[in-house]
Amino acid sequence: MPSPYATHPEAREIVFDFLEGYDVLGAFWMTVKLTALSALGSLIWGTLLAGMRVSPVPLMRGFATVYVNIVRNIPLTVIILFTSLGLADIFGMTLGASDFKVQGFRLAVLGFIAYTAAFVCEALRSGINTVPLGQAEAARAIGLSFSQTLRLIVLPQAFRSVIGPLANVLIALTKNTTVAAAIGVAEAAYLMKSMIENEAQTLLVGAVFAFGFVVLTLPTGLFLGWLGKRMAVKR
Amino acid sequence: MKLRKVTAASAAVLALSLAATACGSDKKDDGGSSGGGGKIKVGIKYDQPGLGLKQPDGSFSGFDVDVATYVAGKLGYKPNQIDFVETKSADRENALSRGDVKFIAATYSINDERKQKVDFAGPYLLAHQDLLVKKDSNVTKATDLNGKRLCSVTGSTSAQNIHDTIAPKANLKEYSGYSECIAALQSGAVDAVTTDDSILAGFAAQDKYKGQFKLAGLKLSNENYGIGVKKGDTATLDKINKALESMVSDGSWKTAVDKNFGPANYKNEQAPKIGQIVK
Amino acid sequence: MSSVLYDTPGPRAKRRNVVFSVVFVLVLALVAWWVWQKMGDKGQLKWDLWEPFTTSEAWTTYLLPGLGNTLKAAALAMVIALPLGAFFGIARMSDHRWVRVPAGAVVEFFRAIPVLLLMLFANEFYARSTDVTSDDRPLYAVVTGLVLYNASVLAEIVRAGILALPKGQTEAAHAIGLRKGQTMTSILLPQAVTAMLPAIVSQLVVIVKDTALGGVMIGYTELLSARQTLAANYANVIPSFIVVAIVFVVVNFALTSFASWLERRLRRSKRGTGAVLAPDTVEDNPAAINGSYGAGTYA
Numbered sequence: 001m002p003s004p005y006a007t008h009p010e011a012r013e014i015v016f017d018f019l020e021g022y023d024v025l026g027a028f029w030m031t032v033k034l035t036a037l038s039a040l041g042s043l044i045w046g047t048l049l050a051g052m053r054v055s056p057v058p059l060m061r062g063f064a065t066v067y068v069n070i071v072r073n074i075p076l077t078v079i080i081l082f083t084s085l086g087l088a089d090i091f092g093m094t095l096g097a098s099d100f101k102v103q104g105f106r107l108a109v110l111g112f113i114a115y116t117a118a119f120v121c122e123a124l125r126s127g128i129n130t131v132p133l134g135q136a137e138a139a140r141a142i143g144l145s146f147s148q149t150l151r152l153i154v155l156p157q158a159f160r161s162v163i164g165p166l167a168n169v170l171i172a173l174t175k176n177t178t179v180a181a182a183i184g185v186a187e188a189a190y191l192m193k194s195m196i197e198n199e200a201q202t203l204l205v206g207a208v209f210a211f212g213f214v215v216l217t218l219p220t221g222l223f224l225g226w227l228g229k230r231m232a233v234k235r
Numbered sequence: 236m237k238l239r240k241v242t243a244a245s246a247a248v249l250a251l252s253l254a255a256t257a258c259g260s261d262k263k264d265d266g267g268s269s270g271g272g273g274k275i276k277v278g279i280k281y282d283q284p285g286l287g288l289k290q291p292d293g294s295f296s297g298f299d300v301d302v303a304t305y306v307a308g309k310l311g312y313k314p315n316q317i318d319f320v321e322t323k324s325a326d327r328e329n330a331l332s333r334g335d336v337k338f339i340a341a342t343y344s345i346n347d348e349r350k351q352k353v354d355f356a357g358p359y360l361l362a363h364q365d366l367l368v369k370k371d372s373n374v375t376k377a378t379d380l381n382g383k384r385l386c387s388v389t390g391s392t393s394a395q396n397i398h399d400t401i402a403p404k405a406n407l408k409e410y411s412g413y414s415e416c417i418a419a420l421q422s423g424a425v426d427a428v429t430t431d432d433s434i435l436a437g438f439a440a441q442d443k444y445k446g447q448f449k450l451a452g453l454k455l456s457n458e459n460y461g462i463g464v465k466k467g468d469t470a471t472l473d474k475i476n477k478a479l480e481s482m483v484s485d486g487s488w489k490t491a492v493d494k495n496f497g498p499a500n501y502k503n504e505q506a507p508k509i510g511q512i513v514k
Numbered sequence: 515m516s517s518v519l520y521d522t523p524g525p526r527a528k529r530r531n532v533v534f535s536v537v538f539v540l541v542l543a544l545v546a547w548w549v550w551q552k553m554g555d556k557g558q559l560k561w562d563l564w565e566p567f568t569t570s571e572a573w574t575t576y577l578l579p580g581l582g583n584t585l586k587a588a589a590l591a592m593v594i595a596l597p598l599g600a601f602f603g604i605a606r607m608s609d610h611r612w613v614r615v616p617a618g619a620v621v622e623f624f625r626a627i628p629v630l631l632l633m634l635f636a637n638e639f640y641a642r643s644t645d646v647t648s649d650d651r652p653l654y655a656v657v658t659g660l661v662l663y664n665a666s667v668l669a670e671i672v673r674a675g676i677l678a679l680p681k682g683q684t685e686a687a688h689a690i691g692l693r694k695g696q697t698m699t700s701i702l703l704p705q706a707v708t709a710m711l712p713a714i715v716s717q718l719v720v721i722v723k724d725t726a727l728g729g730v731m732i733g734y735t736e737l738l739s740a741r742q743t744l745a746a747n748y749a750n751v752i753p754s755f756i757v758v759a760i761v762f763v764v765v766n767f768a769l770t771s772f773a774s775w776l777e778r779r780l781r782r783s784k785r786g787t788g789a790v791l792a793p794d795t796v797e798d799n800p801a802a803i804n805g806s807y808g809a810g811t812y813a
Contacts, residue, residue, distance in 0.1 A: 281743045281746075282742055282743045282746035282747075283746065284746060284747070288746060288747060289575070289576075289743050289747065290575075290747060291566070291569070291571035291572060291575050291576075291747065292571060292575070293575050320649060321735070322648070323733045325733070326648045326651075326733070329641055329648050330647075330648040333645060333647065333648060335647045335648045335649060411730055411742070412742045412745075412746065413746070414742065414745045414746045414749065414751055415742075415745075415751055417749070417751075418745075418749075418751035418752065421556075421557075422556045438749075441749050442749075443562065443563070443748075443749035443750075444749055
């Protein structure tokens with residue numbers, strides 16, 4: 001079947017006319033940047049939290065437990081708004097940016113890290129639980145300390161077994177970055193909101209952004225799913 | 236036996252969910268028909284002190300509310316027959332054209348774009364885009380704003396004005412509501428808040444903010460507040476215009492202005508003539 | 515105190531733990547002190563900003579109706595998404611390719627798209643193409659967005675729930691001559707529903723949290739945007755924010771606790787097959803290792 005564009009060259013123009021004047025790629029690039037930085041940050045902070053949750057110091061265990069349980073139960077929207085209304089406006093944490101656009105971006109990343117780390121921590125903790133007791137016992141038997149046991153023996157195995165769940169966290173994070181629109185970060189949802197209000201072709205606008213997210217999340221899921229299978233510790 | 240119980244339970248869950256789904260769609264059907272029953276639906280703002288504010292006891296206060304009450308009175312509705320509903324800025328045209336509300340008095344500036352979708356009675360107040368700054372601020376003219384930190388509401392015309400013409404180099408922070416902007420101004424996170432002076436005056440007059448802020452008095456634009464009615468509903472339009480005229484002539488207009496803006500030390504403009512739009 | 519990861523602390527380890535504890539407490543105290551100081555500096559600790567929350571009016575006029583709307587949207591979304599999710603979950607396990615593939619595509623598509631985008635789209639769609647009143651439209655948009663997304667998540671939960679049942683159930687059903695449909699409706703589904711309950715309750719937490727998006731982005735008057743009206747009246751942006759956050763935590767914590775109580779109870783109970791889907795089999799809380807949902811979904 002010949003493409004409709006072949007017979008009506010102007011059809012292509014009509015179909016994609018609504019994209020003109022909008023920086024759709026730029027908005028998605030912002031989404032990618034938000035996701036990448038937040039993912040990195042939450043992996044670090046989440047690992048630290050998981051370490052605290054299984055540590056021999058009761059206070060740290062308590063802190064990590066309370067942190068995870070509070071953060072998981074607050075809407076992300078509340079956390080993101082709070083970074084701007086609370087951290088920036090009241091506590092003066094401008095994160096080294098005087099321009100509100102830059103500041104909003106950094107605050108959003110901070111908010112995403114604080115939120116996503118709770119889920120990373122939970123994923124890791126259950127990963128730690130899948131490591132056979134013998135591993136930790138053997139580590140202790142050869143005289144490794146808690147931090148050595150965790151760092152050298154348990155965590156490497158735990159990480160390999162939680163690639164799947166962590167992939168889900170990453171996909172959820174990619175989608176969650178849209179919440180940054182609430183504090184005016186010009187990412188995909190922010191642009192879509194103004195486009196969908198101003199353009200007549202609601203369905204097309206929706207389709208373009210939906211497609212963008214499918215492109216972002218589906219390969220991530222497939223790749224990490226494959227990696228998870230490959231890396232899984234055979235027992 | 237056991238199995239049966241579980242089956243029954245899950246069937247109940249399913250039935251329940253179906254019933255609730257049905258409830259949901261029932262509501263969909265009723266949604267279309269509103270009004271009637273001797274009540275009038277009027278659109279106002281809920282979160283703007285001095286203009287339209289939902290108070291703790293559930294009643295409403297503000298200049299827009301007083302004007303709306305007076306107008307509804309002239310249309311033959313007692314105060315207890317008025318149903319005030321919240322019409323957010325983006326929803327106003329839609330609410331009118333669909334007939335969800337009879338008229339809207341919600342800081343609704345008359346402009347050409349909107350006039351294509353709705354009809355306007357009035358204007359009943361002439362406001363100006365202005366700046367709210369701290370008492371000791373030295374911002375005196377619009378160009379002072381370049382390089383300053385400014386707050387306004389996401390997607391508002393005031394924000395657009397600043398960005399496009401007044402001070403393109405201003406550092407603009409956007410929130411979804413003015414109270415967040417005012418809080419940022421109070422804490423020193425921004426240097427000025429910009430929108431219509433009438434709205435700013437309402438916030439500045441609140442007990443907790445009294446004496447902390449002042450209006451810069453810049454008159455950056457002219458905002459002619461009108462009462463929006465459905466396009467083509469000339470009968471209502473004429474009645475509302477008559478009502479507004481008599482509101483000015485019998486002194487109720489002045490009373491309402493003094494009551495709502497008096498404490499803010501806000502220098503309001505004279506009552507505008509009906510149909511006279513200041514560009 | 516002991517765990518697999520470390521030995522029961524001896525005298526030296528005990529000393530070291532005490533030092534760690536003290537340092538940790540000091541750091542936390544320092545942060546707390548700084549927060550308190552800053553809040554004081556900015557006048558956020560003044561009693562008259564917090565005092566409204568001790569009156570019943572602040573709750574009955576603003577917050578409780580807002581919370582009511584939050585719960586209403588969440589309940590509606592769950593109740594509509596559940597049958598839809600069950601339908602797609604079962605369709606995805608069909609023996610027929612032409613049922614399985616489209617159902618899978620729909621589920622994967624809606625799981626890949628942010629709820630916010632779905633809400634924004636639904637909001638605009640209702641405004642342009644239907645005659646939902648502008649009062650009701652935000653609720654419809656929020657519920658539509660939540661349903662589209664959560665139905666696809668629930669479809670996966672249903673699938674995982676059915677897969678979690680022992681194979682013997684299906685085999686026995688077939689052995690006594692039940693057809694595929696009968697096996698599903700009278701053997702598998704009833705047991706799977708029980709197994710899924712904790713996961714479903716915990717998905718409710720995700721839904722409750724997501725309603726807040728509708729408040730900020732499309733003007734549904736749920737708890738978070740009711741806060742805005744409240745703050746306009748009492749001029750207490752930050753205190754109202756903190757109070758609303760606490761309300762969310764309390765509601766969701768109650769739901770989470772209920773979910774884990776359900777799970778424990780179901781695991782303990784002698785009846786049934788003992789197959790239970792952990793509450794955290796859910797997307798937003800993907801700590802599941804053993805659930806068939808976790809890693810295997812994309813494979």
